[in-house]
Amino acid sequence: MTNTSVLxxxxxxxxxxxxxxxxxxxxxxxxAGQVHAIMGPNGSGKSTLASVLAGKNDYEVTDxxxxxxxxxxxxxxxxxxxxxxxxxxxxxxxxxxxxSNINFLKTAVNEIRKYKGLEPMDAKSFLARVKECQNLVxxxxxxTGRSLNEGFSGGxxxxxEIFQLAMxxxxxxxxxxxxxxxDIDALKIVAQGVNKLRSAERSFMVITHYQRxxxxxxxxxxxxxFEGKIxxxxxxxxxxxLEVRGYDWVKELGTESLTR
Amino acid sequence: MNNDKxxxxxxxxxxYKYGFSTDIEMDMAPIGLTEETVRFISAKKNEPxxxxxxxxxxFAHYQTLAMPSWQYFPMPEFDFQAISYYAAPRRKPELxxxxxxxxxxxxxxxxxxxxxxxxxxxxxxxxxxxxxSVSVATTFKAKLNEMGIxxxxxxxxxxxHPELVRKYLGTVIPYTDNIFSALNAAVFSDGSFAYIPKGVxxxxxxxxxxxxxAMNSGQxxxxxxxxxxxxxxxxxxxxxxxxxxxxxxHAAVVELVAHDRAEIxxxxxxxxxxxxxxxxxxxxxxxxxxxxxAGHSSKISWTQVETGSAITWKYPSVxxxxxxxxxxxxxxxxxxxxxxxxxxxxxxxxxxxxxxxIISKGISAGxxxxxxxxxxxxxxxxxxxxxxxxxxxxLIGDKCSANTFPYIESKNSTATIEHEATTSKIGExxxxxxxxxxxxxxxxxxxxxxGYCKEVLNQLPMEFAxxxxxxxxxxxxxxxx
Numbered sequence: 001m002t003n004t005s006v007l008x009x010x011x012x013x014x015x016x017x018x019x020x021x022x023x024x025x026x027x028x029x030x031x032a033g034q035v036h037a038i039m040g041p042n043g044s045g046k047s048t049l050a051s052v053l054a055g056k057n058d059y060e061v062t063d064x065x066x067x068x069x070x071x072x073x074x075x076x077x078x079x080x081x082x083x084x085x086x087x088x089x090x091x092x093x094x095x096x097x098x099x100s101n102i103n104f105l106k107t108a109v110n111e112i113r114k115y116k117g118l119e120p121m122d123a124k125s126f127l128a129r130v131k132e133c134q135n136l137v138x139x140x141x142x143x144t145g146r147s148l149n150e151g152f153s154g155g156x157x158x159x160x161e162i163f164q165l166a167m168x169x170x171x172x173x174x175x176x177x178x179x180x181x182x183d184i185d186a187l188k189i190v191a192q193g194v195n196k197l198r199s200a201e202r203s204f205m206v207i208t209h210y211q212r213x214x215x216x217x218x219x220x221x222x223x224x225x226f227e228g229k230i231x232x233x234x235x236x237x238x239x240x241x242l243e244v245r246g247y248d249w250v251k252e253l254g255t256e257s258l259t260r
Numbered sequence: 261m262n263n264d265k266x267x268x269x270x271x272x273x274x275x276y277k278y279g280f281s282t283d284i285e286m287d288m289a290p291i292g293l294t295e296e297t298v299r300f301i302s303a304k305k306n307e308p309x310x311x312x313x314x315x316x317x318x319f320a321h322y323q324t325l326a327m328p329s330w331q332y333f334p335m336p337e338f339d340f341q342a343i344s345y346y347a348a349p350r351r352k353p354e355l356x357x358x359x360x361x362x363x364x365x366x367x368x369x370x371x372x373x374x375x376x377x378x379x380x381x382x383x384x385x386x387x388x389x390x391x392x393s394v395s396v397a398t399t400f401k402a403k404l405n406e407m408g409i410x411x412x413x414x415x416x417x418x419x420x421h422p423e424l425v426r427k428y429l430g431t432v433i434p435y436t437d438n439i440f441s442a443l444n445a446a447v448f449s450d451g452s453f454a455y456i457p458k459g460v461x462x463x464x465x466x467x468x469x470x471x472x473x474a475m476n477s478g479q480x481x482x483x484x485x486x487x488x489x490x491x492x493x494x495x496x497x498x499x500x501x502x503x504x505x506x507x508x509x510h511a512a513v514v515e516l517v518a519h520d521r522a523e524i525x526x527x528x529x530x531x532x533x534x535x536x537x538x539x540x541x542x543x544x545x546x547x548x549x550x551x552x553x554a555g556h557s558s559k560i561s562w563t564q565v566e567t568g569s570a571i572t573w574k575y576p577s578v579x580x581x582x583x584x585x586x587x588x589x590x591x592x593x594x595x596x597x598x599x600x601x602x603x604x605x606x607x608x609x610x611x612x613x614x615x616x617x618i619i620s621k622g623i624s625a626g627x628x629x630x631x632x633x634x635x636x637x638x639x640x641x642x643x644x645x646x647x648x649x650x651x652x653x654x655l656i657g658d659k660c661s662a663n664t665f666p667y668i669e670s671k672n673s674t675a676t677i678e679h680e681a682t683t684s685k686i687g688e689x690x691x692x693x694x695x696x697x698x699x700x701x702x703x704x705x706x707x708x709x710x711g712y713c714k715e716v717l718n719q720l721p722m723e724f725a726x727x728x729x730x731x732x733x734x735x736x737x738x739x740x741x
Contacts, residue, residue, distance in 0.1 A: 054692075054696050055695075056692055057688065057692065077695070078692060078695035078696055079695040079696075079698055079699060079700050079701070081696075082695065082696050082697055082698040083698045087696075088696050090693065090696075093693070094687070094689050094690050094693045096690055096693075096694075096707070096708055096711055097711055097712065098710070098711025098712050098713070098714040098715070099707050099708065099710070099711035103707075104694075104697070104699075104707065105697075107699055107703060107707060108694075108697040108698050108699050111698045111699050111700065111703065112698040115698065147711065148711075164697065168697065168698065
């Protein structure tokens with residue numbers, strides 16, 4: 001792996017919320033085009049990692065650095081991180097009543113374009129793109145016109161996240177427990193959507209409790225997060241091993257301080 | 261890290277954009293309020309005897325009344341004797357065209373974005389422009405005349421159609437209704453009048469722009485709209501006022517009468533000067549608005565977007581007298597800094613199968629206080645009356661307040677009454693979600709607020725909806741940067 005192909009490098013990241021440290025020296029390197037799975041028991045810091053990458057206000061970074069595409073990500077506001085190509089598929093997508101999905105996306109697409117010095121997308125191209133992405137992730141066209149996530153089922157909300165990901169074309173897609181609350185059919189559709197969006201330039205960070213999702217989104221690398229650190233890194237086989245041996249095994253690993 | 265919090269605090273602080281005043285010689289009434297003042301105004305307006313008598317009766321009644329005490333805000337002290345009750349821009353007698361209007365006055369309208377000349381040429385909107393108290397220009401009158409539609413200043417209606425004024429004046433809101441309706445009846449200086457004859461669908465939106473200008477002069481407008489059988493009219497009222505340190509009282513009265521199968525749509529965008537960040541200055545907007553669905557299957561719809569005034573205190577209401585008549589009330593009220601809004605509606609169901617719908621959206625920011633107060637009353641004769649009420653409050657920041665005071669009185673067991681209410685905050689979660697999609701916090705707030713108000717804004721005529729959206733955006737502009 002040459003240095004230029006590294007998309008994300010997290011070094012010795014310490015971060016927490018309300019004075020409580022959750023990430024305690026996390027190191028992680030994601031190459032362009034790779035899919036990394038982050039697994040770990042409840043409270044290990046998976047969602048904190050996602051939130052810190054996206055720049056959520058409540059979280060405070062006390063040490064370490066995050067280099068994204070050669071830039072210091074921590075210098076950027078949440079909106080600028082998004083414009084730089086970080087996309088977070090939320091575990092609990094919010095509802096915004098009265099704001100249509102399509103209007104929301106148009107605002108987002110054009111703000112990102114403006115940041116990149118591009119003209120706003122004209123209505124025709126935008127609608128063509130909407131149609132293309134709807135098909136790509138099998139997103140119901142009816143939902144596109146409805147208020148953002150309002151009255152959507154859990155599955156529809158998660159699919160909407162992937163639809164938005166397709167529309168905004170990020171360099172890094174972070175899926176924060178996107179599989180939670182999905183039945184097997186919805187899970188397959190979401191996974192297929194993600195697989196279609198994989199490319200040589202685009203990386204994914206798939207955060208999940210369960211190995212199940214990884215049957216459909218095959219990761220290049222699997223990390224086990226425990227007590228704020230990566231305690232084990234391996235291939236997709238590691239996910240299977242976790243499934244069998246459970247997280248107690250990880251906890252033992254953690255206490256042995258087998259960190260990278 | 262406190263981006264959102266800063267934003268939420270910055271929103272309420274955007275300054276009033278229309279703070280300027282013009283310098284035009286005023287024709288003022290002596291300061292104070294006595295029977296002589298009432299006679300002075302009536303004489304100035306060259307009014308017929310019946311109107312003077314009515315004013316005097318109203319004045320006598322006014323003197324017996326005290327200020328109400330049921331409102332949910334501290335009532336400011338008023339010295340009714342310190343106000344001049346009549347101010348008219350000086351003008352040449354008998355203006356025949358806009359060319360004869362004081363150029364400075366026209367310039368004021370231009371600053372407000374109301375170029376009358378352009379409006380005459382470009383749009384289908386007839387404008388009866390009220391500058392302070394006297395109408396200075398009325399457009400499209402001829403065209404409307406052809407259809408038998410009367411649209412003019414109240415003063416002109418008194419001169420040219422005294423029989424209509426006499427027949428309807430005070431029939432919906434008697435001067436005995438409340439202290440401000442009594443005061444208005446005694447000293448009203450001008451306003452607008454519209455009469456739509458039988459079977460006529462008014463082809464354009466009728467609109468009036470109000471503006472307070474004279475220092476220390478209360479403005480007492482009076483509007484009367486009558487829609488005869490099978491007619492339709494949409495009326496727009498919008499206002500911005502110049503910046504002032506002195507509190508100014510605005511106590512207008514609006515009466516609507518809808519006969520058989522007639523429909524009146526009355527839309528308001530209100531942006532009076534709200535006072536500074538400390539709550540100093542600002543307009544007291546104490547308005548009595550009521551319509552009567554007098555006829556079978558008639559309909560009255562109120563839509564209001566209230567962003568201005570130090571205190572907004574009004575309840576545009578509908579008396580549903582005719583069987584199968586319908587009343588609607590759509591409202592967005594924004595309070596920021598130390599603004600107060602105590603607004604809502606009264607739907608009084610008298611006729612059978614009458615229906616009413618109330619959609620109220622309150623937005624409270626800064627230390628704003630936003631109250632919905634509504635009454636749904638179903639009388640014993642109003643069989644199968646229906647009401648639906650939705651009453652939502654949106655809070656921005658943690659120093660504001662929102663309250664809901666819904667009153668429901670039903671004396672008929674066949675009535676169906678529904679009430680829904682929600683309170684929400686523009687959550688940091690919502691803003692963060694938008695941020696995460698590349699949307700700035702400012703645009704996120706605008707998106708969320710426009711989405712929240714959509715149901716009401718959709719009720720406005722197209723050009724007004726755009727204006728209202730702009731107004732909401734301007735109100736939010738403090739969040740820039």
